[in-house]
Amino acid sequence: MAAAPRTRPPFLGLLPLPERQAVARALRTETVGGLVLLAAAVVALAWANSPFSSAYDAIRDFHFGIPALGLDLSVAHWSADGLLTVFFLVAGIELKRELVVGELRAPARAALPVIAAVCGMAVPAAVYTATAAAGDGSLDGWAVPMATDIAFALAVLAVISTHLPAALRAFLLTLAVVDDLGAILVIAVFFTTDLNLYALVGAFAGLVVFYVLQRLRITGWWWYVPLGIVTWALMYNGGVHATVAGVAMGLILRTTRDEGERRSPAERTGYLLHPLSAGLAVPLFALFAAGVNVSAGALGEVFTSPEPLGVVLGLVLGKILGIFAGTYLAVRFTRATLNPDLAWADVFGLATLAGIGFTVALLIGELAFPAGALGEHVKAAVLVGSLASALLAAVLLRRRNRLYRRLYEEETVDADADGIPDIYQHSACTPSGGDDPSEQREKSG
Template structure:
């Protein structure tokens, strides 16, 4: 990733902690730790305290922003995460791995397969169950940070093309998941609020075009757009994606780095070290007692989620990748065979952050089913990560032996 290869500073001092937080491995570990804390806390004798903190209301009722701590984490903190995703997506579309049809073909096609097939599998397994009319979307997502973290830990000896393919796949997959959130989970649109959000976005774009760098103009615009989208009935995290896509990614003559690179560099540590872990802390605290686990393996909705992530993702990504590489030989990642592609496809089953978000949105009216679906996401994502890690390590030994000596 371009931002990972930047120098230690982009014009300002950067702490060692910030450098560590920019690596997928550290981000994945912090995310895993936050999830573990949430699960232990929610299943401990202090679970009532967890529920009280998660459901405590903070905000300004007059502005319709009287939200629970969990809602602030979902709607507010994840907006920062999606802003970073939007920056990365814009960069990849304009100057990165998805900037040409030839380079984008395989990961985009694989991402499409990795969304359509899991949704189909989920609908098949959970057909007729209450909530499935929207819960089918839960297994369509792949967690960028976690999947890349597993690859960094278990696939260090793999060719760099594996990371490039997975990054392109995850970015395209996230774009699809963002569209699903925007289209499926936006209801009761307030036209006036939507116009306010559009005006804020237009002002942001205009300032970018005029090369204005005053943060004190951009931050209020971002807050206005976020609040307006929240009021409009559109999920507020869409504000982060939209602003990321409106940020300039090509540097001007004499400009060392474009705004998107500078912002991604500065916000990535906050996203990986604060925003996503806090979201996981208040989203992953689901009961995992005997009754809850029995529900996961007997209720059609959580079963459909697990089938979608563990079966649908692998079949969709690997199947479409195989088809595309046979039809278009030039699309095959250099140095990766079919077994390698199967291992990378397994990483697609790590839904985690975005799948938890979609579970909350899709099953808001069925809280018990939502808890079971989130438990299914956690179990399936953990299983996918462990299976993928084993496959990556096994194939990694093959790649290590294949390297020329020296």
């Protein structure tokens, strides 16, 4: 008897229940953090352009630390190299989860979002490079428009009250995770200067000890917090951006649960640090990074100087072209088929939303242009490009909000109050390759 033909897996279809619950938990914190981030950016802009701007500059440039250890840094520097390490530690945990139990664990499932994310990084970089080269500008900022800020994007969704289905939100989250990995590699490879091999060997030794402690199942924050701080300080003094230490530790943390464990070490750490990252670390970084001059002259430079203009075009046009074209080509030449409830207009709207590149874009902008007016203009360009992407995405996604609301409500109906949405209890709607709903509930903990 001939085997029945395999059905083509749906792209942006119904997620397996455990994956949907994990995505919902992550995005809930990110959304709240994004609203705090948005507020911090507004405060920074208002403060830096107010009569009290001198106080803002004095606080941002105030130095403190331990000079003997090479850690006498300004407040802005501490927020970028210190607080953002917590953000990148959480990003490392998210990446590890995606690789082990999430959307990236199976090459066939990972191919599509990875291709879309890579195109969504490469095309903005190319747009910046072409714009800067055409205007005889500096090519140093090619990486600025590469990253997507998931927290800011979700804050925009919350503000415009758009109910994206879980699959669209998960796709956006996966894009951001791969973006973060790309940003980490760019920072580690292209913004590493004045290497101190002794300090780097010490940082590597600290990571090895961290790995051994994890494999020996040793618990207790008193082991990991001092070790993490020492590793971070050695990485900083080694000439590699200190946030790389956070990513490395996040990737080392064990993601799978041992028998009898309610949460793995990565889950516990992410649960504790995610609110700290989203609610404190990233907003404080934004407070001292987003305070740029927004006078008519400064805004004029954004659209007349090649470097800032390249950033704006990279975020607004490059992200749309890269993600949409990458997604379309990946679907066209793989076995995947677009969810019949959605249209390519939805992917286009999501690609537009991904043009919000706030936190990591500002960080790379500071690394690429560490001082002077050009650095301030590039920061202003990040704000302008992110705002333009947010407004355009709001218009596009709001037009489809009636459809999104219907799909969202269908996903969340639980008439029998058994803890499993009813849509997962109809065999025709069970995700391809998914578990039985009762098994999914057991796995989700």
